[in-house]
Amino acid sequence: MKYSVLLVDDEPNILKALVRSLRKEPYDFLTAQSASLALGMMEQSPPDVVISDEMMPGMLGSEFLSHVRDAYPETIRMMLTGTDNIKRAERAMRDGAVFRFFRKPFDPLEIGKAIYDGILLRTVSGGDDPRMLMPMSMQAQVLEAMRPIPAQKKAAPPPAPVVDLEEAERQRQSLMADVVPKVVEHLRAKLEQARSKDEVVAVFAEIRGLLAQVNSAEHKEEIVAVFRQVWQQIESRINQ
Numbered sequence: 441m442k443y444s445v446l447l448v449d450d451e452p453n454i455l456k457a458l459v460r461s462l463r464k465e466p467y468d469f470l471t472a473q474s475a476s477l478a479l480g481m482m483e484q485s486p487p488d489v490v491i492s493d494e495m496m497p498g499m500l501g502s503e504f505l506s507h508v509r510d511a512y513p514e515t516i517r518m519m520l521t522g523t524d525n526i527k528r529a530e531r532a533m534r535d536g537a538v539f540r541f542f543r544k545p546f547d548p549l550e551i552g553k554a555i556y557d558g559i560l561l562r563t564v565s566g567g568d569d570p571r572m573l574m575p576m577s578m579q580a581q582v583l584e585a586m587r588p589i590p591a592q593k594k595a596a597p598p599p600a601p602v603v604d605l606e607e608a609e610r611q612r613q614s615l616m617a618d619v620v621p622k623v624v625e626h627l628r629a630k631l632e633q634a635r636s637k638d639e640v641v642a643v644f645a646e647i648r649g650l651l652a653q654v655n656s657a658e659h660k661e662e663i664v665a666v667f668r669q670v671w672q673q674i675e676s677r678i679n680q
Contacts, residue, residue: 443467445467446472446489448491461548467555487515502537505537522544539558624663630643
């Protein structure tokens with residue numbers, strides 16, 4: 441059985457370009473030129489994946505994908521967006537409405553990989569929403585590690601300095617560069633040792649939580665590649 445992918449965009453040429461660029465992917469592609477038409481199609485048969493443009497008349501893609509999240513949480517949701525709408529796409533990811541978003545002009549290879557990754561995560565999780573949050577215990581550890589060391593009090597402290605956002609971001613990235621490989625190695629070992637589907641589901645829930653904490657798309661792809669390789673090695677054993 442092929443997985444189904446619904447493409448939503450008010451521009452027919454964009455839809456044709458998407459279908460043409462993804463034609464070698466092993467999926468059944470459906471298209472809709474509006475969010476309302478797409479919702480009507482989903483009432484008949486919800487797709488496995490939906491990819492929507494953000495800027496559409498009548499209903500924005502982010503609003504449409506929020507409806508899909510609420511009505512069809514098992515459907516993997518992705519967004520196409522222009523540079524001017526990146527913040528809206530990032531907010532949709534934080535809200536759990538979007539699993540992945542892509543800037544225009546899009547890279548068909550990147551979209552093809554994202555479809556595969558989304559379906560893989562959903563399959564091993566038994567159909568759970570792929571935007572599952574990181575377990576609270578792990579959240580607490582990461583947040584504690586990211587909390588800055590308080591400055592020592594002085595007898596006559598100067599006025600509070602303005603926060604250097606760029607330096608704060610560099611510190612956060614440095615911390616993540618140290619923490620993430622350790623977490624990846626820990627989860628990889630747990631996945632390799634899994635002996636049942638329930639154990640695999642639990643590990644992939646933690647993997648999704650880890651991906652939610654990583655901002656860099658490149659680093660996300662590196663992490664996904666590690667676990668895809670492990671999953672390919674153990675898939676036949678788990679499914680027996």
